[in-house]
Amino acid sequence: MPKLDRRHFLAFVGALVPSFFLAKAEAFSGFSLKKAANSELGAYVTKSSAIKVGQSRVYTGKDSAGGTVEVILSRTKKSLIALNGRCTHQGCIVELKKAALVCPCHGSVFQASTGAVVLGPNGSPKNTISPLSKYRVTEKLGKIYIK
Numbered sequence: 001m002p003k004l005d006r007r008h009f010l011a012f013v014g015a016l017v018p019s020f021f022l023a024k025a026e027a028f029s030g031f032s033l034k035k036a037a038n039s040e041l042g043a044y045v046t047k048s049s050a051i052k053v054g055q056s057r058v059y060t061g062k063d064s065a066g067g068t069v070e071v072i073l074s075r076t077k078k079s080l081i082a083l084n085g086r087c088t089h090q091g092c093i094v095e096l097k098k099a100a101l102v103c104p105c106h107g108s109v110f111q112a113s114t115g116a117v118v119l120g121p122n123g124s125p126k127n128t129i130s131p132l133s134k135y136r137v138t139e140k141l142g143k144i145y146i147k
């Protein structure tokens, strides 16, 4: 590995830091479905203005058993949807790539706006696995909740 002088090292780190914080900011929410189990609305995830029409964003929180869960919120012209980010094949966490959710384990692809299967694992037909599961999503007074 080439040696970096102090100036080049700081420039390298400076280039990495903003993208790291942007990625983390997009993925963090801290909601808890367990704490919100008795709430009618469910767990608060983010403000409504965070998801524009045509956008999908990933939020991390706790499920009803206290385990980590990733939820993908997507807004279309007609609806707002909340998908469980756990792949229905063998449970890996899918990754958001533009309008698609891609599983890093065996390559399944899901539509971010519906959770429908686009491509099954290892290139198999889409009817070989189930769509991503959904949470009930509610918008009230400019806030988004899931249950």
Ligand code: FES
Pocket (backbone or CB within 6 Å): 087, 088, 089, 090, 091, 092, 103, 104, 105, 106, 107, 108, 120, 121, 122
């Ligand atoms: S676990 Fe997602 S494709 Fe296998």
